[in-house]
Amino acid sequence: MTKPRIGVLGIQGAYARHAEMIVLAGGESEIVKYREQLDGLDGLIIPGGESTTMTKVLGFRITHDDILAFAQHKPVFGTCAGLILIGGGVTDPRVRQLGLIDVNISRNAYGSQKDSFVSDISLEFDRGVPFHAVFIRAPLVLSVGGNVTVLSVHENAPVLIGSGMHLGATFHPELTHDTRIHRYFIQTVKEVKDGKTTGSQ
Amino acid sequence: MKKGTYEVKVGLAEMLKGGVIMDVTNVEQAKIAEDAGASSVMALERIPADIRAFGGIARMSNPEMILKIKEAVSIPVMAKCRIGHFAEAQILQEIGVDFIDESEVLTPADEENHIWKQDFHVPFVCGCRNLGEALRRIGEGAAMIRTKGEPGTGDIVEAVRHMRKVVGEIRRLTILDQSELMAEAKNLGAPFALVEWIAKNGKLPVPNFAAGGIATPADASLMMQLGAEAVFVGSGIFKSDDPKQRAEAIVRAVTHYNDPSVLAEVSKGLKDAMSGISAAGLDDSEKMAKRGW
Numbered sequence: 001m002t003k004p005r006i007g008v009l010g011i012q013g014a015y016a017r018h019a020e021m022i023v024l025a026g027g028e029s030e031i032v033k034y035r036e037q038l039d040g041l042d043g044l045i046i047p048g049g050e051s052t053t054m055t056k057v058l059g060f061r062i063t064h065d066d067i068l069a070f071a072q073h074k075p076v077f078g079t080c081a082g083l084i085l086i087g088g089g090v091t092d093p094r095v096r097q098l099g100l101i102d103v104n105i106s107r108n109a110y111g112s113q114k115d116s117f118v119s120d121i122s123l124e125f126d127r128g129v130p131f132h133a134v135f136i137r138a139p140l141v142l143s144v145g146g147n148v149t150v151l152s153v154h155e156n157a158p159v160l161i162g163s164g165m166h167l168g169a170t171f172h173p174e175l176t177h178d179t180r181i182h183r184y185f186i187q188t189v190k191e192v193k194d195g196k197t198t199g200s201q
Numbered sequence: 202m203k204k205g206t207y208e209v210k211v212g213l214a215e216m217l218k219g220g221v222i223m224d225v226t227n228v229e230q231a232k233i234a235e236d237a238g239a240s241s242v243m244a245l246e247r248i249p250a251d252i253r254a255f256g257g258i259a260r261m262s263n264p265e266m267i268l269k270i271k272e273a274v275s276i277p278v279m280a281k282c283r284i285g286h287f288a289e290a291q292i293l294q295e296i297g298v299d300f301i302d303e304s305e306v307l308t309p310a311d312e313e314n315h316i317w318k319q320d321f322h323v324p325f326v327c328g329c330r331n332l333g334e335a336l337r338r339i340g341e342g343a344a345m346i347r348t349k350g351e352p353g354t355g356d357i358v359e360a361v362r363h364m365r366k367v368v369g370e371i372r373r374l375t376i377l378d379q380s381e382l383m384a385e386a387k388n389l390g391a392p393f394a395l396v397e398w399i400a401k402n403g404k405l406p407v408p409n410f411a412a413g414g415i416a417t418p419a420d421a422s423l424m425m426q427l428g429a430e431a432v433f434v435g436s437g438i439f440k441s442d443d444p445k446q447r448a449e450a451i452v453r454a455v456t457h458y459n460d461p462s463v464l465a466e467v468s469k470g471l472k473d474a475m476s477g478i479s480a481a482g483l484d485d486s487e488k489m490a491k492r493g494w
Contacts, residue, residue: 011456012219012240033457048216049240050276056238056449057456061463080216094235094275107275113299114322116209119202136212137277137299175212 004189007032007041009067011057013049013081017174018182025182027189035066043075043189046082048136048172051107052094054085064096071100075165075192077185083168084139101163102145109140121159121171124151126180133159133171141170165192205322210344213277213300213324214408217241217345217431221421221452222410224248224435227266228273234438237448241277241300243433244270249306249353249489250436250475259307261289264296271297279326284493285311287320294323300345301325303338305492306352306435315493318342328412330363330490332370333389336399337494339407340392346405348429349490350413353436355477357414359490360424364411368428374400413490416441416474418454418467425458440475447471 003026008018010031022029022045030037032044044067046054058064067076071086078086078101088097089104110116116137120130133154141158144150151167152160159170160181165188173181191197203209220240225231226248234242246262247255261282271278277299282289284303289310293301303316305328318325319342327338328349335346348367350360370389377385377400386396398406411429415421416437424432432455434448441447450467457463485491 010219012238014215014218016218017215033460049218050216050220052235052276053220053238053240053452056236057452060453061457092275112271112297113213113277113324114294114297115204116213117202117204118206118209134208134212136209136216172212172215175208175215 003028004042004186004193005030005040006043006045006186006189007037008045008047009054009062009082011049012053013047014172014174015047018045018047018079021174021179021182022186025179025186027182027186033061035062038062038066038070041070041074042193043077043185044070045185046076046078046085047174048080048082051081051084054081055094055096058096064098068098068100071098071166073192075167075185075188076100077167077169079169079172079174080136080138083170086166086168089142100166101161101168102148103161103163103168104142104144106140106142108137110135110138113137119154121152121154123160123180125184131173131178131180132176133173134175135171138170165197207344210324211407214326214345217277217410218408219455220431221448221455222279222431222433223438223448224433225270226439228269230439230444231270231274233445234448235274235276237445238452239276239448240431241279242270242274243279243281243302243435245281248436248439250355250440251353252306253353253487261286261293261307264292267293267298268296281307282316283307284309285314285316287316290316290321290325294321298323303327303343305349305489309492315341326410328490328493329367331366332399333391334494335367335405336389336391336395339395339405343407345408345410347410347412347433350411350415351480351483352413352489354414354480354483355416355437355440355475356480357416357420357423359480360411360413360415361427363413363490364424364427364429367409371399371403371405375403414480415451416477417471418450418464421451421454422458422464425455431455437475442472447474
């Protein structure tokens with residue numbers, strides 16, 4: 001069976017680390033900078049970085065609309081700034097969101113870098129061992145819509161959420177060596193690819 | 202829950218990869234930089250070219266000016282302290298700067314010792330001219346390394362020299378035998394554990410950025426192709442005739458650093474870059490890169 005091919009949006013941010021994690025988690029990875037590349041992919045990760053930078057550079061060789069069209073039938077996973085981009089609720093004109101997940105997000109809600117932190121969290125789909133989560137100037141999920149599944153919380157706020165075939169994290173699973181979240185996403189990608197699910201998990 | 206750990210500090214550096222960090226001296230410039238797609242801004246009272254021209258002692262910027270910039274933008278804000286001036290660093294950490302640059306652009310406060318950066322919760326970036334210098338800074342706790350280049354000149358030659366030197370020395374370590382690493386650590390003047398780590402992994406344990414003399418999209422691309430993971434642009438943007446367009450062009454050039462068609466497109470229509478001064482024409486006493494060790 002061929003490995004699922006997962007793209008990592010390579011506009012700005014921690015895209016190389018995600019690409020390494022995809023390979024460790026059993027997928028093939030590709031850094032995506034052009035809309036033409038989307039055709040060959042089974043799933044897409046939008047990495048952490050700066051959401052204002054990504055908003056600005058999206059529209060040049062690959063656009064918001066290209067990713068929206070892709071997300072209609074393929075899974076997308078956003079981490080930190082990537083979750084901001086695929087979510088909703090930000091009123092700042094410097095950031096354009098895709099609304100793939102029904103979630104209200106507050107940017108840099110924990111404060112500046114000196115308030116960035118690590119914390120062990122529990123994953124709904126694998127409760128055995130805690131996940132060491134790295135939060136960097138993290139966004140805060142204020143509320144989620146009815147079709148959103150909360151897969152992990154930190155201090156009562158959702159930090160890992162799923163909606164249909166899409167996935168979002170306010171932290172950075174790519175900065176650890178724990179591949180469980182990437183494997184979870186790849187499993188969804190495989191199921192969508194094989195037609196086992198249409199996205200409603 | 203823990204704050205200020207090594208992985209949290211390096212984590213922010215990871216998020217800045219593939220981006221452009223721009224020097225800004227006021228709120229208006231900071232907004233231009235953010236709108237152009239800067240991944241971070243460096244708040245300072247005078248850009249390096251003006252520090253050169255102005256002379257005198259260059260110190261940490263006024264915290265009030267830095268705070269105004271922090272309020273105006275949502276991207277991370279960096280600020281510089283003098284080499285070895287840990288009290289300036291304590292102030293910058295206190296006001297919530299996201300990254301501190303212990304920088305040779307300012308007048309050094311200590312000619313023997315750099316700041317012991319492991320004591321801080323906020324991450325530090327430090328300049329280097331070679332691998333030994335990079336590893337000494339990482340040993341002290343730096344979460345990001347950048348080339349020194351020759352700040353404020355608009356001349357890329359020193360940044361190229363430093364990046365090639367660092368990358369070349371890393372490559373050399375990967376082919377040495379284990380029994381040769383201690384002697385190499387001695388030659389480099391670097392902590393042995395870090396030398397051994399690099400011999401195994403073939404890269405620095407923290408992100409490796411370029412700085413010092415980048416003035417055009419082509420300069421940014423050159424540094425990325427030589428191995429930089431992001432670039433700092435100091436004087437190059439706001440000393441040019443078209444800061445906004447140039448800032449946007451350099452951001453796109455970094456994303457598409459290995460695509461000549463994009464580089465050609467974004468380079469078209471730009472006005473004059475900063476006129477600059479030749480780094481080769483500077484006396485050693487005028488070279489900022491000579492500060493620190």
